[in-house]
Amino acid sequence: MNNYHHGNLKEELIECACKLCERSGYTKLSIRSLAKESGVSQTAPYRHFKTKECVYAAVATVGFKKLSEACNIDVEKKATKKQLVKAGYRYIEFGLQNANTYDLMFGTAVGNFADYPDLLESANKTYDSFRSSFSKLTNDSEDIIAFKCLTLWSMVHGLVGIIRKVHVVGDDLKNPSDGPISSARMVADNLEQHLDMVINGLISN
Amino acid sequence: MNNYHHGNLKEELIECACKLCERSGYTKLSIRSLAKESGVSQTAPYRHFKTKECVYAAVATVGFKKLSEACNIDVEKKATKKQLVKAGYRYIEFGLQNANTYDLMFGTAVGNFADYPDLLESANKTYDSFRSSFSKLTNDSEDIIAFKCLTLWSMVHGLVGIIRKVHVVGDDLKNPSDGPISSARMVADNLEQHLDMVINGLISN
DNA sequence: TTATATATGTTAGCAGTGTCAACATTAAAT
């Protein structure tokens, strides 16, 4: 009960890392700053995370859980097309509003998910519920479902990346001067059309 | 003509940076290693690049030029749907075969393209030729074209990201143990179907 | 209960990094 041992360091480090990553991006996160924030010595985090990449993996794991919640795909009920469009919309919203965390989840900072069982499981759950919902909209075979699911996922994933990167104004690509969110708003009005169009193509084919 | 001045340092640094970035990823690149490779002092690169991000921007600039070439969209001739599908295919191929460079072009390592005029121009050219080709397939208004173009671009961009990240095997996402290229091959057989499906949806609507 | 083993935290330090200031040398401009 002495304060030599923190008692809850790992959880606090993860929480702190999530906050720091989302606020400033994962490149700005250092083990040392993490330790300082938790009022602990520079190398204490190494008792809980072998490398910095392990910290990234922990943040990404939390990220996938949040993404699942955000999309809020209810596997029990029969999914409708409208629900699916909404899930796609929420996916994009999540990607834009948690851009730095999203980088960690889909970028290269965490090399191989297989090295991080929790992360792998968290990512799989997200995808499974996505695919499971999709399968209820069609009588296609599993192969075709996987195929179409990949198409749709690529669509929303790609939109997150592109929207964040550019304004599409006339003939030019321009960087958003006012942040990704308002850049997204430009597209948001048409976003459901995008999704609807693609989903229609998929489920009617 | 003495060897105190290198004479061609900037070009050599860029070339070297491109090579190192593509080989090992941009995180492994250091100004110092770059200088060493060019046989010059540690801080010499700072005469040509104010910060490390400027080096990244230079690599990304070259990347966009290569991407344009790879897609090989001939603006003069009238584009066909087949050509467009092929361009999409080549886009994905480029993204997979130059994954590390692609990260630099579409990731967050280079913050604001507007800070790097060459990069902005290079990126704009790539997009312009893409959009220009697309516009020849339809009689839609410019707004609709931009809208559909964004959809298609997101599609291929998203596929690059997703294919690199995962194997889709049954119910699970699995990391490719044998690198992104062979992971892509798994999808490659159906890739033209993907693109064809989406493009059909776009130009027939 | 006491002894031991394990988990967790600390201190000191290495090798590497981006970046800057001050200085040296060469090429370009006047």
Place this chain on the structure above:
DNA sequence: ATTTAATGTTGACACTGCTAACATATATAA
């Protein structure tokens, strides 16, 4: 020919990931 600007060098600072050696608290077992 002299000045100026461009380019390269040296030395240094603050920061980083990470390791080894040591300290302390907690869990386990005798």
